[in-house]
Amino acid sequence: MRKYILLLFVGLFLLSGCGNKEVVCTGEEDLEGENVKAEIVAKLEDDKVDSVSATMTFDSEDSANQMCSIFDLYNSSIENDDYKIDVSCDGTKMTFNNYTELLSLEDDSDSIIGMSRDDFIQAMEEDELSCK
Numbered sequence: 460m461r462k463y464i465l466l467l468f469v470g471l472f473l474l475s476g477c478g479n480k481e482v483v484c485t486g487e488e489d490l491e492g493e494n495v496k497a498e499i500v501a502k503l504e505d506d507k508v509d510s511v512s513a514t515m516t517f518d519s520e521d522s523a524n525q526m527c528s529i530f531d532l533y534n535s536s537i538e539n540d541d542y543k544i545d546v547s548c549d550g551t552k553m554t555f556n557n558y559t560e561l562l563s564l565e566d567d568s569d570s571i572i573g574m575s576r577d578d579f580i581q582a583m584e585e586d587e588l589s590c591k
Contacts, residue, residue, distance in 0.1 A: 480504075482576060486588035494518050499558065499588065501571075501579050508574045513558040517551045527553055 484499045496516040501508045517523040527548035534543045545556040571579060580590045 482579060482583075482590050484580070484583040484588040484590040486586070493522050497588065499583060501576075503576055506576050508571050508576070508579050511558040511571060513555045515553045515555075517553070520551050523548060523551045523553055 480503050482501045482503065484501075485497065487494060487496050489495075495518075497513060498516075499511060499513045502510045515523075515526070517526070527546065530544055530546045530553075534546075537543050547554050547556070571582065574582070583590050
């Protein structure tokens with residue numbers, strides 16, 4: 460009987476979302492007539508952002524390949540590996556594994572690493588993404 464009660468509590472814990480160690484934010488944008496879906500995943504440690512990755516999904520593989528080529532060209536022109544963008548492409552998807560570095564290159568903003576879960580969600584919602 461104890462075993463079943465323990466399993467019930469573990470099941471409820473997992474279903475309730477308690478202990479969730481990541482925040483997933485999603486949204487869509489129209490880029491020059493192309494619908495692009497974005498998914499940004501922040502992994503949390505002690506309720507603070509530890510790492511962030513982002514995946515963009517394009518309507519067509521050609522559009523994704525064009526964007527990937529731009530990032531490949533950028534990376535080939537950079538000598539210091541610390542400034543390269545860790546991007547991988549697969550069909551219509553493009554994934555940025557070091558998304559925080561990409562953000563800091565874009566607008567010289569402070570890193571979102573160490574940001575609280577709530578502040579991260581607020582920042583993403585300001586960019587018109589919905590988070591859970």
